[in-house]
Amino acid sequence: MSKTKDNKMEKIVSLCKRRGFIFPSSEIYGGFASCYDYGPLGVELKNNVKKAWWKTMVQENSDVVGLDSSILMHPKIWEASGHIEGFTDPLVDCKSCKRRFRADHLLEGRGIKPDLEVQREAPLDLTTIKCPECGGELTAPRTFNLLMKTYIGPVEDESALAYLRGETCQGIYVNFPNVLESQRLKLPFGIAQIGKAFRNEITPGNFTFRTREFEQMEMQWFCKPETAAKYFEDWRARRMNWYLKLGVDKDALRWREHAAGERAFYAKAAWDIEMKFPFGDGEWKEVAGVHNRGDWDLSRHSKFSGADLSVRDEVTKEKFIPYIVETSDGADRATLAFLVNAYEEVETRSGDDEAKHETEVVLRLHKDLAPIKAAVLPLSKKEPLSAQARAVFDRLKTRWQCQYDETGSIGKRYRRQDEIGTPYCITVDFETGTDQAVTVRDRDTMQQDRIKVAELSAYLTEKLAA
Numbered sequence: 008m009s010k011t012k013d014n015k016m017e018k019i020v021s022l023c024k025r026r027g028f029i030f031p032s033s034e035i036y037g038g039f040a041s042c043y044d045y046g047p048l049g050v051e052l053k054n055n056v057k058k059a060w061w062k063t064m065v066q067e068n069s070d071v072v073g074l075d076s077s078i079l080m081h082p083k084i085w086e087a088s089g090h091i092e093g094f095t096d097p098l099v100d101c102k103s104c105k106r107r108f109r110a111d112h113l114l115e116g117r118g119i120k121p122d123l124e125v126q127r128e129a130p131l132d133l134t135t136i137k138c139p140e141c142g143g144e145l146t147a148p149r150t151f152n153l154l155m156k157t158y159i160g161p162v163e164d165e166s167a168l169a170y171l172r173g174e175t176c177q178g179i180y181v182n183f184p185n186v187l188e189s190q191r192l193k194l195p196f197g198i199a200q201i202g203k204a205f206r207n208e209i210t211p212g213n214f215t216f217r218t219r220e221f222e223q224m225e226m227q228w229f230c231k232p233e234t235a236a237k238y239f240e241d242w243r244a245r246r247m248n249w250y251l252k253l254g255v256d257k258d259a260l261r262w263r264e265h266a267a268g269e270r271a272f273y274a275k276a277a278w279d280i281e282m283k284f285p286f287g288d289g290e291w292k293e294v295a296g297v298h299n300r301g302d303w304d305l306s307r308h309s310k311f312s313g314a315d316l317s318v319r320d321e322v323t324k325e326k327f328i329p330y331i332v333e334t335s336d337g338a339d340r341a342t343l344a345f346l347v348n349a350y351e352e353v354e355t356r357s358g359d360d361e362a363k364h365e366t367e368v369v370l371r372l373h374k375d376l377a378p379i380k381a382a383v384l385p386l387s388k389k390e391p392l393s394a395q396a397r398a399v400f401d402r403l404k405t406r407w408q409c410q411y412d413e414t415g416s417i418g419k420r421y422r423r424q425d426e427i428g429t430p431y432c433i434t435v436d437f438e439t440g441t442d443q444a445v446t447v448r449d450r451d452t453m454q455q456d457r458i459k460v461a462e463l464s465a466y467l468t469e470k471l472a473a
């Protein structure tokens with residue numbers, strides 16, 4: 008990962024490892040390039056991201072239903088989808104150090120928006136661009152297919168060839184008739200799915216931003232062709248609102264429309280939500296996309312499978328292939344975006360010395376996303392505080408993911424919770440036995456409220472929903 012001025016990204020990566028959000032995969036074997044494991048806090052955070060997406064996309068929309076299709080599918084699906092032919096990136100090699108790069112990324116680094124169609128037909132003129140690592144000469148670009156191959160069964164030949172899905176939406180398209188009939192749905196409606204996708208990326212990197220195994224959160228909206236443009240705008244607004252509602256600064260996000268030559272082979276229109284990440288050139292990078300896929304997918308699957316995927320217009324009785332508006336978010340990329348957006352360093356006084364300051368980290372994660380909602384902190388490890396604090400923890404743990412921490416000074420324990428984004432710290436002190444109350448500290452306002460133990464659940468319910 009390239010260094011930035013204030014090393015913010017390095018600090019986030021280090022925090023993720025130290026506090027158990029994200030670990031490098033297979034670390035005791037020296038790691039496995041660009042693969043990551045979500046630790047105890049990371050799995051809570053990413054699950055909360057997925058839960059928040061599902062709530063907005065499925066639970067709150069009576070016209071969107073869920074699906075969980077398999078990763079391995081009939082290989083013909085990838086022919087029909089166009090991925091075997093068109094899911095390629097232009098690859099260049101350095102003749103000296105043998106490193107590989109994506110030609111389009113090198114051009115983008117020079118401020119040139121590459122035209123992917125032109126690249127496929129005629130090699131890019133990269134003669135003026137040298138290897139960014141060693142300055143060596145680069146080869147002419149060649150196309151490289153991103154689908155990951157595997158073999159089903161004991162014989163590894165062409166007849167056993169299958170692919171790990173390159174995008175989750177194909178599982179939705181091939182289930183369109185099943186969902187339509189079993190749910191007695193009428194257009195327009197959506198099918199949503201969260202799941203793993205795999206791409207043999209040439210240049211993965213920048214932590215979890217671009218990996219070869221990742222999770223997508225995709226929704227496909229099936230509608231009449233003449234309504235697709237309107238729904239496209241509708242879903243664009245709704246997807247941007249999701250990031251804003253979950254606390255990403257308005258100024259940190261922007262829309263970017265793909266130019267005609269840049270669009271994926273299936274897209275009639277494509278817009279990305281972009282955010283600035285503190286790595287590489289620090290420039291705007293894709294977080295999510297909204298695509299008008301037209302009738303490409305269902306037409307192709309009709310043709311390749313022989314199944315009739317058209318629907319009948321209720322008024323004119325004419326058959327037509329529905330258009331698809333797709334919203335496509337990465338669960339890992341969104342999680343990284345929320346982490347980057349939430350990371351804040353604050354200066355605090357160190358001990359009693361006015362002149363001494365320390366830098367502390369506060370993860371200002373939205374409460375819905377915070378991995379731990381409340382931490383219970385007894386002022387002493389001894390009885391009766393320990394039993395009182397345990398009773399408070401037992402009361403809360405059935406409702407929320409909570410932590411119990413009795414080690415170190417109370418200041419240290421607050422800092423530990425701030426660093427992982429816990430919105431509320433609950434201190435059980437020497438008065439608790441007498442007034443049956445605890446002190447609740449708010450991560451962001453630092454305000455402390457004295458709350459009766461009997462009223463604590465109601466208090467937190469209200470606060471966590473605010």
Ligand code: GAP
Nearest residue numbers: 174176216217218221294295296335336337340
């Ligand atoms: N079905 C459309 C589709 O897959 P995409 O722009 O290729 O569109 C959608 O991917 C989203 O999936 C991206 O905006 C990003 O959030 C995530 N994504 C794609 N490739 C990724 C990778 N290699 N690593 C992590 N996330 C990725």
